[in-house]
Amino acid sequence: MWIRMSEETKKIKLKVYRTNYNKEESPHYDEFDVSVKRWTTVLDALLDAKSYSDSSLGIRYSCRMASCGSCGMKINGRPRLACYTKISELNDQTIVCDPLPNFPRIRDLVTDFTEFFAHHKKIEPYIQNERVPIDVVKNDDLVEFKQTPEDVDKYLQFSYCIKCGLCYSACPTVATDTKFPGPQALSQAYRYTADNRDTGEPSRFNIIDERHGIWRCHFAGSCSSVCPKGVDPALGIQLLKGHLIGITKNDKKIATLRSKEE
Amino acid sequence: MGIKPNSENNSSTGGDIRIKSGREGLMGWLNPTRYGWERVSYWLQRLTGVGLLIYFIGHIYETSSLVNGINAWNSMLELTQTTGGHIFLLLVIGASTFHTVNGLRLIFTESGIGIGRPGRPDYPYDATSLNYKQKSGIWVALLLATIAMLYGGMVMFGDVN
Amino acid sequence: MPLLKLRESQIMKIHYLTGICAVFFVAIHILFRIGMGMSFNESLEFHNVVANYHNIYYVILLELILVFISIHGFNGLRIILLELKQNQWWESTITILVLAAMIGVIAYGTRTIIIGSQL
Numbered sequence: 001m002w003i004r005m006s007e008e009t010k011k012i013k014l015k016v017y018r019t020n021y022n023k024e025e026s027p028h029y030d031e032f033d034v035s036v037k038r039w040t041t042v043l044d045a046l047l048d049a050k051s052y053s054d055s056s057l058g059i060r061y062s063c064r065m066a067s068c069g070s071c072g073m074k075i076n077g078r079p080r081l082a083c084y085t086k087i088s089e090l091n092d093q094t095i096v097c098d099p100l101p102n103f104p105r106i107r108d109l110v111t112d113f114t115e116f117f118a119h120h121k122k123i124e125p126y127i128q129n130e131r132v133p134i135d136v137v138k139n140d141d142l143v144e145f146k147q148t149p150e151d152v153d154k155y156l157q158f159s160y161c162i163k164c165g166l167c168y169s170a171c172p173t174v175a176t177d178t179k180f181p182g183p184q185a186l187s188q189a190y191r192y193t194a195d196n197r198d199t200g201e202p203s204r205f206n207i208i209d210e211r212h213g214i215w216r217c218h219f220a221g222s223c224s225s226v227c228p229k230g231v232d233p234a235l236g237i238q239l240l241k242g243h244l245i246g247i248t249k250n251d252k253k254i255a256t257l258r259s260k261e262e
Numbered sequence: 263m264g265i266k267p268n269s270e271n272n273s274s275t276g277g278d279i280r281i282k283s284g285r286e287g288l289m290g291w292l293n294p295t296r297y298g299w300e301r302v303s304y305w306l307q308r309l310t311g312v313g314l315l316i317y318f319i320g321h322i323y324e325t326s327s328l329v330n331g332i333n334a335w336n337s338m339l340e341l342t343q344t345t346g347g348h349i350f351l352l353l354v355i356g357a358s359t360f361h362t363v364n365g366l367r368l369i370f371t372e373s374g375i376g377i378g379r380p381g382r383p384d385y386p387y388d389a390t391s392l393n394y395k396q397k398s399g400i401w402v403a404l405l406l407a408t409i410a411m412l413y414g415g416m417v418m419f420g421d422v423n
Numbered sequence: 424m425p426l427l428k429l430r431e432s433q434i435m436k437i438h439y440l441t442g443i444c445a446v447f448f449v450a451i452h453i454l455f456r457i458g459m460g461m462s463f464n465e466s467l468e469f470h471n472v473v474a475n476y477h478n479i480y481y482v483i484l485l486e487l488i489l490v491f492i493s494i495h496g497f498n499g500l501r502i503i504l505l506e507l508k509q510n511q512w513w514e515s516t517i518t519i520l521v522l523a524a525m526i527g528v529i530a531y532g533t534r535t536i537i538i539g540s541q542l
Contacts, residue, residue: 021280077296101290104281112281157383170297172304175290177506194380211514215431216506218307219371221300221392230383234300235391242374244432288507308503315496322489322532328476329538332469339467362446369439417463 009035012087014045015096016057020107029096030054036087042095043071043082046109058108066228069164073109074098079166079226100169115178116165119185123207125192128200132257145197145255154252158191158236160229167223167233179212183223183233186214190236193243196252209244217241300392303400307364310357317354348418355414360407367399434498441495448488455481476539489532497525 014034019027032049043061050057061071064083071082075097076090087095103111129145167183168174174182181189189208192198208214217237224234242248294305327338341347370376371391378390429437455475456466465471475481501521505514 019282021282099284101284101286103284105284106281111284153382154380157380160383172291172301173506175286176288177509178285179509180506209430209432211431211505212509213431215435216502218304219300219368219391220297220304221389222297224389224391225297225300227387227389230385230387230389232380232383232389232391234389235377235380238372238377238391239374239380241372241432245373245436247373247375311496311499312503315500318492318496319528322528322535326531326535328469328472328542329535335469335472343464343467358449365442366446369443417457 009037012036013094014049017098018108038088040087041083042075042085058110060110069162072100072164072166079169081228084228100165102169102174116168119181123185123189125188127198130199143257146258147255151196155191155194158187161231166226170222170226172220173216180216187233187236190240196255299397299400303364310361313357352411352414356407356411359410360403363403363406371396438498441491445491448484473542482540485536493525493529497521
């Protein structure tokens with residue numbers, strides 16, 4: 001038996017920020033009337049406008065399922081993923097799309113992530129382990145670290161970061177401080193600090209414990225309130241501050257290697 | 263050792279593409295309305311902090327009239343013991359109470375205490391750090407600031423000693 | 424200057440500690456205005472204030488409040504200004520200016536305390 005789903009459609013107004021700095025085009029909003037259903041996402045609506053009204057509309061997107069982190073933009077005043085935001089949940093007849101705040105603007109809704117990625121790279125976001133014998137590294141033997149599920153739980157949520165930049169665009173410090181690494185990079189610093197395969201804590205602490213480092217975070221919590229993946233960057237950053245100031249201890253036991261024979 | 267990325271990140275906007283900084287600037291932190299109570303707390307902590315520093319400098323200048331004798335002290339008191347001066351002092355009482363209580367909350371939270379522990383995130387991904395336990399500290403700070411201002415008002419405008 | 428070489432986490436420890444200490448000392452300071460058996464206005468009369476300044480414990484308390492709040496307040500100001508603009512000139516200038524202002528306020532307040540205690 002067929003169960004008829006609600007096919008009710010309604011018209012909404014999509015206001016999209018438009019600009020092209022290479023054509024001396026002054027910023028303005030273009031309005032599109034789009035028919036939407038209960039489950040239409042903002043990305044669907046934008047692609048509808050791009051397909052049937054104005055093909056020059058600049059948007060960046062890929063997976064359409066909140067996995068790639070490409071379609072971040074400011075929707076009705078808050079940074080959100082366009083593919084993860086249903087129009088029906090916004091409860092508004094007019095949907096306003098702006099480029100992500102705090103990112104350099106290229107064209108329309110497309111922003112430049114160069115600086116954002118540079119901040120991420122600066123905190124050395126990879127496992128460093130000086131205890132692994134050099135011959136193991138050189139011979140590229142298939143070995144693995146021993147980790148319990150409890151060990152994994154200590155950093156797992158932070159490793160779900162998709163680098164969509166929503167936290168970076170919501171952060172009040174990033175709004176004015178160009179040298180501040182931002183919530184994404186700092187939460188990744190915690191992710192590796194909490195990982196018991198990693199021994200890079202001293203080096204990473206040196207990088208973040210400086211004038212424009214982790215202490216420029218004042219727990220405004222905006223990063224965590226916009227994160228679409230439950231990473232909760234503010235949690236990682238405050239836990240890291242606790243370790244830095246010596247109030248909480250990072251009591252991880254460095255993981256040992258499992259040999260081939262084991 | 264080090265499992266490091268083996269190539270440089272070459273992403274660049276290229277030589278000819280022109281871009282414009284999209285930073286929100288001062289307006290970014292002056293607008294506390296969009297992201298919940300923690301953002302309001304951040305905004306108020308800053309504003310009250312700056313306000314209290316200005317008051318502190320003014321208070322030291324005000325008190326320095328003491329060294330010039332009773333007449334200088336009394337004329338300085340006349341300047342401050344006005345309705346406007348009392349209202350200003352009420353704001354200082356409110357600001358200092360909020361800044362103190364919220365400041366204590368921030369010392370705990372920024373040291374990783376009271377903000378929860380990492381775990382496996384589940385939809386709808388409510389952030390552990392934005393829990394009601396620490397958030398209630400903001401409300402308590404606001405409540406105590408109001409009570410302190412009411413008491414201060416009674417001392418300055420009423421007959422409470 | 425050694426102070427400039429402090430790590431930011433050490434500066435923040437000082438920031439937190441001066442803040443906590445200031446709360447207790449300011450509370451006592453306020454008690455001298457409203458909890459000494461006289462009204463707020465009475466406690467501000469010249470001879471009553473001078474009498475406070477002759478109490479060595481109160482004088483020490485005032486000096487500690489002066490030092491703690493100056494450090495806490497001016498470091499807070501430094502943080503706000505650092506976050507506003509980033510270039511070497513601005514950062515060095517505000518660090519020096521904020522330190523100078525802090526020392527200036529402490530010196531000016533100490534002068535009042537010393538002269539006041541001798542009135």
